[in-house]
Amino acid sequence: MLKVENLHASVGDKEILKGINLTVKAGEVHAIMGPNGSGKSTLASVLAGNEKFTVTAGSVEFEGEDLLQYNIEERSRKGLFLGFQYPVEIPGVTMANFMKIAVNEQRKARGLEPLTAAEYLRMMKEKSAIVELDSKLTSRAVNEGFSGGEKKKNEIFQMAMLDPKLAILDETDSGLDIDALRIVATGVTRLKREDNATVVITHYQRLLDYIVPDYVHVLYKGRIIYTGDKTLALKLEKEGYDWLINDYKEE
Amino acid sequence: MKERLNSTLQAQPLPASGRIGSGVWYVETLADRDITVDAGGDVRMLIVDGDAAAEINIDVESGAKLSILHVVNHKSAATVNIAIAEVSECRMTQVVCSSSDTRVVASLVGRDARFELGGVFVLTDDNQTSVTADVNHISPDCRSRIMVKGVASGKSHGRFSGLVYVAPDAQRTDSEQTNRNVTIGEGHIETLPQLEIYADDVKCSHGATVGQMDSEAILYMRQRGLSLADAKRLQIEGFVDDIVLHSAVEGVQDILTEMLAEKLSKL
Numbered sequence: 001m002l003k004v005e006n007l008h009a010s011v012g013d014k015e016i017l018k019g020i021n022l023t024v025k026a027g028e029v030h031a032i033m034g035p036n037g038s039g040k041s042t043l044a045s046v047l048a049g050n051e052k053f054t055v056t057a058g059s060v061e062f063e064g065e066d067l068l069q070y071n072i073e074e075r076s077r078k079g080l081f082l083g084f085q086y087p088v089e090i091p092g093v094t095m096a097n098f099m100k101i102a103v104n105e106q107r108k109a110r111g112l113e114p115l116t117a118a119e120y121l122r123m124m125k126e127k128s129a130i131v132e133l134d135s136k137l138t139s140r141a142v143n144e145g146f147s148g149g150e151k152k153k154n155e156i157f158q159m160a161m162l163d164p165k166l167a168i169l170d171e172t173d174s175g176l177d178i179d180a181l182r183i184v185a186t187g188v189t190r191l192k193r194e195d196n197a198t199v200v201i202t203h204y205q206r207l208l209d210y211i212v213p214d215y216v217h218v219l220y221k222g223r224i225i226y227t228g229d230k231t232l233a234l235k236l237e238k239e240g241y242d243w244l245i246n247d248y249k250e251e
Numbered sequence: 252m253k254e255r256l257n258s259t260l261q262a263q264p265l266p267a268s269g270r271i272g273s274g275v276w277y278v279e280t281l282a283d284r285d286i287t288v289d290a291g292g293d294v295r296m297l298i299v300d301g302d303a304a305a306e307i308n309i310d311v312e313s314g315a316k317l318s319i320l321h322v323v324n325h326k327s328a329a330t331v332n333i334a335i336a337e338v339s340e341c342r343m344t345q346v347v348c349s350s351s352d353t354r355v356v357a358s359l360v361g362r363d364a365r366f367e368l369g370g371v372f373v374l375t376d377d378n379q380t381s382v383t384a385d386v387n388h389i390s391p392d393c394r395s396r397i398m399v400k401g402v403a404s405g406k407s408h409g410r411f412s413g414l415v416y417v418a419p420d421a422q423r424t425d426s427e428q429t430n431r432n433v434t435i436g437e438g439h440i441e442t443l444p445q446l447e448i449y450a451d452d453v454k455c456s457h458g459a460t461v462g463q464m465d466s467e468a469i470l471y472m473r474q475r476g477l478s479l480a481d482a483k484r485l486q487i488e489g490f491v492d493d494i495v496l497h498s499a500v501e502g503v504q505d506i507l508t509e510m511l512a513e514k515l516s517k518l
Contacts, residue, residue, distance in 0.1 A: 048474055076476040088471040092489025098472065101485070105476035141489065142471075158475060 001026050001197050002047075002067075002166055007058035009046045015056070016042045018222035024166065027194045031208055031233060032201045034219035035241050040201045041085060043219065044170040048082040049075045063165065077109035079165030083155040083172045090142040095154070096124065098142050099161055106162050127160040131187040149180035156187040167191075168199045173207040185210030205237035218244055252324065253277075253299040255506055262297050275500075281305040281327060288315045290336075295500050296320070300327035300351065308332045313361060315339045320500035321355075323347040324510070330354040337361025337390070342499035345370035345399075346507055347382060348514045354383040359393035359421075370399040371494040373487075374407035374438065375517040385414040386428075388421040388450075397428040400491055403438030404518040412443040415457065419449040428457040433464060433490060435483070435518060484515050 007020040016039045024030055034040055046053045047060065049072035060067040067075060090098070103123070104114040115123065128135050131153040143151050152172050159167050169188065173181055188198060188211050200211055208216075208230060216232040217224045218241065226232070226244050236244075256262075262277040265284060272289035277297040283306050288294050290312035298307065298321045307329065311317045313336040321331065326349060335341050335357060345368065347353060357366040366386060374380050386395045395415070403409045411430045432440040442459040464486055472482035488511070495507045 050470060071473075072470065073473040073476055073478055076474055082474050084471065084474075088465075088467045090465075090468045090471070090486065090489060092492050093485050098475070098477075098485065101477055101481055102472075102475040105478075109476070162475065 001063060002199075003059075003061040004047075005059050005061075007043075007046070007060060008056045009042060009053045010056055011042070011053050016053070016222055017046060019058070020219075020222070020224060022217065022224060024197050024199060026165075026197055028197050028215070029192065029211060029213045030197075030199045031211075031213040031216045032199060032219055032224075033203070033216060033233065033236060035245075036203075038219045039222045040219050041170055044082055044168045044199075044201055047075075047168060048072060048080065073105075076162075076164075077105055081159050081162055081164035081167040083152075083159060083167065083169035085171040085174065087143045087146075087151040087155055089144045089146075091144055093142050095138040095140060095142050099124070099138070099158065102158070103161055123161065128157055130160050130190055131156045132183050133157045148175045149177065152176055152180065152184050153187070156184055156191075160187065160191055163191075164196065166197050166199070168201070170201045171203065172200070173202050173204060181207065182210060205233045208233045220245055252322070252506075252510060256297055256299060256320075256322070256503055259503055259506065260295070260297060260500065262295075265296065278307065281329060284308065286310070288312060288317050288339075290314055292316070294318070297500065298322070298329070298331070300325045300329055302326050304328040306330045306332065309334070311335045311339045311341055313337045313339055317341045318499040319343040320498060320503065321345045321353070322507070322510070323351045323353055324349045326350050328352040330356070333357045333366070334360050335364040335366055335393075338363045340365040340367075342367045343369070344494065344497070344499040345382070346495065346511065347372035347380060348374075348510065350378045350380055352381045354385070356383075356385045356387070357395065358387040358389055359395065360389045362390045362392050364390065364393045365395070366393075367396045367499075368398070369494045369497055369499070370397075371491045371511075372399070372401045372409055372411075373491065373511060373514045373518075374401070374403040374405075374409050375514065376405040376407060378403075378405075378407040378409070380407070381410045381412070383412045384428075386416070386426065388415070388417040388424040388426065388453075391420060391422045391424070391450075393421065394425040395427070397430075398494070399430045400494060401430070401432040401440050401442075402435070402487055402491065402518070403432070403440045404435035405438060407438050409438075409440040410443070411440070411459075412445075413457075414445045414447060415455060417446075417448040417450050417453055417455065421450050422452045424450060424453040424455065426453070426455045428455075430459040431490075432459075432461040433487065434461060435464060435487075483518065487515055487518060488512070
């Protein structure tokens with residue numbers, strides 16, 4: 001589904017990604033971990049198509065196509081979803097209105113007719129239940145006055161509405177109490193299918209108690225320096241990154 | 252536009268001069284008026300500009316309520332002078348979409364009078380537009396609220412000017428004036444908020460901002476599949492919508508939203 005090869009990316013003249021290789025297949029869950037400033041969020045932003053970053057080398061293939069030729073909204077319509085670390089507040093724009101346009105853009109890209117008002121309402125109700133999002137929030141402005149937990153639930157709600165092929169969740173667990181974490185993680189797990197994939201970027205192992213990854217990657221200084229299975233996350237939690245980073249330094 | 256508003260509200264034509272006490276009135280062609288709203292009256296008024304210059308003078312007598320919707324979509328120069336007597340109230344909504352020069356001067360001449368203005372101007376192409384909102388606090392214990400939002404795109408130029416004057420006797424004045432603007436591309440907005448206060452026991456706040464669109468919000472919406480144009484339009488709609496949704500004259504929000512949407516599609 002996703003094949004990243006030797007990806008280099010910069011912001012200004014500072015290189016942040018220094019040769020990322022990553023392959024994600026349908027049905028898989030990948031976790032990307034790593035210390036602060038290692039480039040995790042940059043990787044998510046670059047894959048999503050944030051124009052702040054410049055890709056200087058390498059390639060990204062998504063569903064057999066060159067992903068880098070598309071802009072951010074085109075990538076979204078091709079089925080790539082980014083759960084934001086800091087969801088943005090948009091005063092005056094209601095969730096319901098915003099999502100209606102977004103859902104219908106996705107449908108258009110898939111050759112489907114726009115939803116009727118009744119179908120849309122039913123869908124909102126059904127999808128908001130997945131993350132136990134108070135349905136009243138959908139009539140409010142996007143993320144405005146939402147608590148930290150509500151903002152993150154709202155990201156997963158949007159993911160459920162848009163039904164992406166690949167979801168990249170950037171630190172969706174940060175700032176969540178244990179209940180919100182459980183709800184968010186359960187939501188993600190319920191949306192998992194054989195024909196979609198999830199990449200979770202996280203600082204903490206605790207999210208991976210709920211979302212069980214097939215692979216755990218460690219990103220450090222712009223490269224993936226180690227890949228293991230779910231037991232790697234536990235080891236990182238106990239022992240930190242030093243043993244890995246030291247290994248890497250010796251190499 | 253004018254016909255739709257008038258028929259929706261079943262408004263009757265406003266006389267050139269005289270007294271009115273209730274009902275919904277519209278200014279048929281933009282020409283000078285001298286109107287008095289009777290004490291205790293409750294009047295709604297619709298002013299839809301034509302290509303003309305005019306001065307509309309309204310005296311709101313004590314205990315009366317006046318709600319005005321002022322729509323400016325022509326090349327016009329309209330001045331609305333409102334004198335508000337004790338315990339009476341005037342609420343006004345102003346929607347400006349064209350090259351024009353619009354002035355509102357509200358004078359709070361009686362104790363416990365209230366004035367509230369919610370205005371929005373949306374400018375595109377080569378629009379040249381000036382919006383003035385002055386409030387004179389003449390009597391004590393009065394309250395005024397001014398909120399004007401501006402959007403300028405293309406090569407348009409907008410100007411907001413607002414003076415809050417507080418006379419020496421107007422103690423315990425409670426006044427807020429806010430002007431928030433967003434410029435897009437080469438659009439330009441100048442803001443001139445002014446306070447002139449001669450009383451010492453007053454609460455007056457004012458704030459003016461000119462900013463760009465929120466690029467983080469645009470990016471967020473695009474990540475969900477919205478085109479750049481849709482994301483921008485939605486953000487600007489979100490910025491100006493509350494003025495229309497809280498229109499002083501109710502029942503015509505849909506018409507106003509439609510008019511704004513048409514203008515916003517030219518941003």
